[in-house]
Amino acid sequence: MKLDAKIPSGPLAEKWDKYIAESKLVNPTNKRKYQVVVVGSGLAGGSAAATLAELGYKVKCLTFHDSPRRAHSIAAQGGINAAKNYQNDGDSVYRLFYDTVKGGDFRSREANVYRLAQVSANIIDQCAAQGVPFAREYGGGLANRSFGGAQVSRTFYARGQTGQQLLLGAYSALSRQIGLGTVEMLNHTEMLDLVVVDGHAKGIITRNLITGTIERHAADAVVLATGGYGNVFNLSTYARNSNATAVWRAYKRGACFANPCYTQIHPTCIPVSGDYQSKLTLMSESLRNDGRIWVPKKVGDKRAPGDIPEEERDYYLERKYPSFGNLAPRDISSRAAKQVCDEGRGVGETGLGVYLDFSDAINRLGESVIRERYGNLFDIYKEITDENAYEVPMRIYPAVHYTMGGLWVDYSLMSNLPGLFVLGEANFSDHGANRLGASALMQGLADGYFVLPNTINNYLADQLGNCPSTDHSAFDEVEKDVQDITSRLLNNKGKRSVGSFHKELGNIMWTYCGMGRTKEGLEKALELIPQLREEYWKDVNVPGEEGELNQSLEKAGRVADFMELGELMCRDALTREESCGGHFREEHQTAEGEALRNDAEFASVFAWEHQGDGNEPVLNKELLEYEDIKMATRNYK
Amino acid sequence: MKVKIKVWRQKDQESKGGFKIYDSPELNPNMSFLEMLDVVNEYLTDQGEEPIAFDHDCREGICGTCSLVIDGKPHGPHQGVATCQTYMRSFQDGDVITVEPFRAEPFPVIKDLVVNRKPFDKIMQAGGFVTVRTGSAPDANAIPISKEVADTAMDAAACIGCGACVAACKNASAMLFVAAKASQLNSLPQGQAEKDDRVINMVAAMDEAGFGNCTNQYECSAVCPKLITHDFISQLNRDFVAATVRKSFKSKPSTAKV
Numbered sequence: 001m002k003l004d005a006k007i008p009s010g011p012l013a014e015k016w017d018k019y020i021a022e023s024k025l026v027n028p029t030n031k032r033k034y035q036v037v038v039v040g041s042g043l044a045g046g047s048a049a050a051t052l053a054e055l056g057y058k059v060k061c062l063t064f065h066d067s068p069r070r071a072h073s074i075a076a077q078g079g080i081n082a083a084k085n086y087q088n089d090g091d092s093v094y095r096l097f098y099d100t101v102k103g104g105d106f107r108s109r110e111a112n113v114y115r116l117a118q119v120s121a122n123i124i125d126q127c128a129a130q131g132v133p134f135a136r137e138y139g140g141g142l143a144n145r146s147f148g149g150a151q152v153s154r155t156f157y158a159r160g161q162t163g164q165q166l167l168l169g170a171y172s173a174l175s176r177q178i179g180l181g182t183v184e185m186l187n188h189t190e191m192l193d194l195v196v197v198d199g200h201a202k203g204i205i206t207r208n209l210i211t212g213t214i215e216r217h218a219a220d221a222v223v224l225a226t227g228g229y230g231n232v233f234n235l236s237t238y239a240r241n242s243n244a245t246a247v248w249r250a251y252k253r254g255a256c257f258a259n260p261c262y263t264q265i266h267p268t269c270i271p272v273s274g275d276y277q278s279k280l281t282l283m284s285e286s287l288r289n290d291g292r293i294w295v296p297k298k299v300g301d302k303r304a305p306g307d308i309p310e311e312e313r314d315y316y317l318e319r320k321y322p323s324f325g326n327l328a329p330r331d332i333s334s335r336a337a338k339q340v341c342d343e344g345r346g347v348g349e350t351g352l353g354v355y356l357d358f359s360d361a362i363n364r365l366g367e368s369v370i371r372e373r374y375g376n377l378f379d380i381y382k383e384i385t386d387e388n389a390y391e392v393p394m395r396i397y398p399a400v401h402y403t404m405g406g407l408w409v410d411y412s413l414m415s416n417l418p419g420l421f422v423l424g425e426a427n428f429s430d431h432g433a434n435r436l437g438a439s440a441l442m443q444g445l446a447d448g449y450f451v452l453p454n455t456i457n458n459y460l461a462d463q464l465g466n467c468p469s470t471d472h473s474a475f476d477e478v479e480k481d482v483q484d485i486t487s488r489l490l491n492n493k494g495k496r497s498v499g500s501f502h503k504e505l506g507n508i509m510w511t512y513c514g515m516g517r518t519k520e521g522l523e524k525a526l527e528l529i530p531q532l533r534e535e536y537w538k539d540v541n542v543p544g545e546e547g548e549l550n551q552s553l554e555k556a557g558r559v560a561d562f563m564e565l566g567e568l569m570c571r572d573a574l575t576r577e578e579s580c581g582g583h584f585r586e587e588h589q590t591a592e593g594e595a596l597r598n599d600a601e602f603a604s605v606f607a608w609e610h611q612g613d614g615n616e617p618v619l620n621k622e623l624l625e626y627e628d629i630k631m632a633t634r635n636y637k
Numbered sequence: 638m639k640v641k642i643k644v645w646r647q648k649d650q651e652s653k654g655g656f657k658i659y660d661s662p663e664l665n666p667n668m669s670f671l672e673m674l675d676v677v678n679e680y681l682t683d684q685g686e687e688p689i690a691f692d693h694d695c696r697e698g699i700c701g702t703c704s705l706v707i708d709g710k711p712h713g714p715h716q717g718v719a720t721c722q723t724y725m726r727s728f729q730d731g732d733v734i735t736v737e738p739f740r741a742e743p744f745p746v747i748k749d750l751v752v753n754r755k756p757f758d759k760i761m762q763a764g765g766f767v768t769v770r771t772g773s774a775p776d777a778n779a780i781p782i783s784k785e786v787a788d789t790a791m792d793a794a795a796c797i798g799c800g801a802c803v804a805a806c807k808n809a810s811a812m813l814f815v816a817a818k819a820s821q822l823n824s825l826p827q828g829q830a831e832k833d834d835r836v837i838n839m840v841a842a843m844d845e846a847g848f849g850n851c852t853n854q855y856e857c858s859a860v861c862p863k864l865i866t867h868d869f870i871s872q873l874n875r876d877f878v879a880a881t882v883r884k885s886f887k888s889k890p891s892t893a894k895v
Contacts, residue, residue: 047771050771051771054770054771065694065702066692066702066753066754066755067754067755067757067758067798068758069701069758069761069798070694070695070700070701070702070798072694072695072700074695074699074700075695075697075699075700084777084778086778122772122774124777125774125775125776125777126769126771126772126774127777128774128777128780128827129767129769129773129774129775129777129827130766130767130769130827131767131790131821131822131825131827131828132794133787133788133790133791133794133821133825134777134787135787135791136782136783136784136787137784138783138784139781140781140782140783140784141778141781142777142778158791158794159791159795161699161795163699164699164797165791165794168794171761172761172765172766172767173766173769173771175758175761175762175765175766176762176766176768178758178762179762179763185758187755187758210747239694239695239696239700240693240694240695240696241693241694273667274665274667274668276664276665276668276672276675276676277672278669278671278672278675278696279696279697281696281697282697379717380697380698380722383698383718383722383724384722384724386724386726449771449772450771450772453771497679497682497683499675499679500679541682543682543685543686543687543688544687544688548648548649548748549649549690549747549748549751551688551690552682552688
């Protein structure tokens with residue numbers, strides 16, 4: 001398949017204006033004749049649904065949560081980037097764009113990232129006007145802080161809960177539209193499949209999670225804003241119910257899946273403490289503004305941190321990357337933590353941990369300032385570990401946090417399946433092989449508030465009257481497939497729980513497709529996963545019935561999809577014979593242990609195309625062409 | 638450690654529920670309360686019994702999905718902590734722990750420990766927003782907001798919408814929730830234009846959903862996992878009275894003939 005990103009011609013800085021100027025429009029009285037279904041109500045979905053409804057489209061928005069306010073965007077702690085240059089520290093649209101492309105290790109699409117940087121400033125304006133309580137200076141202006149991968153302070157924040165506050169902003173806009181009757185909101189509703197009519201995405205099949213009813217929804221366009229797929233790893237910082245079902249079923253209906261192996265392993269999470277563990281908790285990257293990361297210089301040094309004198313500590317990020325220090329990007333910081341732990345210098349009971357130490361900052365600024373900046377994070381740390389981080393350093397270790405890969409989209413955020421739009425973490429385009437901190441919130445809201453509302457017209461303008469009836473035979477077929485999976489799961493009556501399979505899959509993925517990947521390991525994973533999948537369909541036990549709230553059934557369908565997606569991730573990682581960003585192939589590294597890219601062969605997007613169950617997917621490539629910046633080896637030294 | 642859990646089981650909204658007692662398998666004190674339920678559920682599934690349905694998602698105390706009344710207290714034994722951030726080290730080996738859903742008429746039980754909190758969304762739809770079209774906002778620094786005001790708004794905005802305040806109140810009042818939501822916007826300059834309509838409409842939606850009146854006993858703020866203060870209830874009452882008075886004096890179009 002030839003993938004055409006449809007990037008507007010002309011200078012980088014003028015592409016977005018040019019796109020808007022040349023885009024087809026839908027006149028205001030016709031807008032209400034179009035039905036748009038938005039799946040997901042997080043930052044991307046919530047802001048898109050609200051804005052499309054405001055424009056006059058008929059919108060249906062659905063979430064599996066009990067309320068649209070609960071999507072996992074809510075858990076983002078640190079902040080949101082924007083090129084406002086309120087600090088007068090040399091920031092600009094271009095610099096945010098450049099930092100993001102460089103942070104992504106030159107594997108993102110240049111034009112998309114530039115647009116993201118352009119609209120970033122509008123997002124802050126929009127959110128402030130909605131009443132998002134951003135942190136402020138005493139003079140009344142907005143406060144900023146620094147984040148990894150940048151040498152300017154461009155991150156806006158609301159205590160340690162920026163994600164919740166931005167989501168509540170989008171939710172308030174969405175609530176207003178629901179109240180006005182322009183958005184039909186379906187809570188407790190999960191998308192289980194995509195309906196394609198004559199090559200266009202024209203509807204979805206859902207399950208009402210309370211009654212178990214399978215429902216059909218026809219649409220002129222379908223918008224997926226369903227988040228990332230990090231729960232393939234079982235243990236991650238994702239919410240327990242975050243899943244890949246919507247994007248995976250869309251993939252199986254013909255949408256290409258791009259760069260599935262690009263996974264972000266976040267450097268600062270609370271280490272694993274036991275095998276019962278259900279999730280890992282992030283400690284915001286913002287902590288690295290004031291915390292210093294170190295391990296003992298000596299292998300196997302089991303002294304308490306306070307007993308290790310200054311000269312016997314290795315502040316390894318400051319040592320290796322003096323100009324960025326503790327604010328080195330996530331992929332680099334995570335790998336550095338893995339290296340020191342592999343050397344036997346890790347701390348804590350398991351040896352899989354490093355210290356994040358605030359004593360210098362507390363001595364310099366006083367405990368009250370640190371409490372003001374990070375109080376709730378210190379509280380969370382205390383609740384989980386029973387340790388007081390004002391007195392002893394935090395122990396942290398990397399954990400799966402975000403997926404840069406996702407469904408392939410063109411410049412207008414439309415998949416290769418016309419009519420299917422994909423926003424936020426669910427798409428692939430903006431973060432390349434590594435996302436910088438505070439850029440996920442930026443992308444979700446950019447896509448939902450400003451990009452999609454300006455691109456969807458271009459598709460819809462030609463589609464008036466093309467919305468099929470839900471009686472169309474395509475709906476019959478897809479609904480039958482959905483029913484088949486459900487009854488197969490429920491009637492299997494095996495011996496093993498869904499959770500035990502998920503755990504096993506997670507172990508395979510973390511071992512072979514985690515922070516360090518090898519040809520040998522990935523090939524091993526590609527043997528193990530199909531075996532596990534076979535066993536799943538033979539031996540899984542899903543209790544309960546179909547026509548009721550059945551959390552085991554929900555989970556069973558999601559884990560079935562994770563197993564297929566996990567295999568694709570390993571295949572992608574194996575095919576990409578280079579290291580870039582979060583994808584680190586141990587065979588491809590520099591003498592200093594840094595990622596070694598191979599631009600000549602791999603400066604492209606890998607977009608996988610499903611060929612039916614049991615067949616190998618086809619690899620399509622979109623060449624990444626950098627017109628404005630020169631690809632370079634990343635240097636944070 | 639091992640515990641017994643005395644847990645509410647209810648097939649669906651229409652069925653009558655009741656308590657059942659289960660022995661937990663061996664637990665680690667560092668498990669979260671919800672991880673304990675995961676382990677019990679794995680055990681029940683293996684025994685051929687249906688696992689206990691409960692609400693949860695982020696498991697880091699911010700999404701507001703988890704609920705539960707643990708030994709009579711919404712969100713369990715600790716102040717300022719949600720159920721998902723409660724750890725088994727807070728209990729003793731051999732404890733019998735009672736686990737119930739949030740109980741309030743406007744929050745009917747859907748199954749076991751899962752309740753329907755949709756009325757909170759309805760209240761928000763009635764007025765929990767600032768009307769601003771996407772793209773029409775002025776520069777974010779055009780309106781300075783003092784740090785004090787911004788901090789007050791943030792204190793109110795910290796509400797995670799879990800509904801513990803309702804579950805703790807003998808009147809099932811949602812005043813703390815409504816007060817937090819209204820006060821966030823009413824404190825800020827951006828929220829002034831719609832302030833009066835906001836409080837009147839949100840309070841009306843709250844009443845319509847069947848939430849009771851404030852008891853002025855503040856069980857709500859005592860159990861709030863985000864420690865939202867009941868001072869916001871006073872602010873809501875002030876804003877409501879002022880709005881009602883202003884509305885009653887609002888000039889109506891003249892019907893006098895000329």
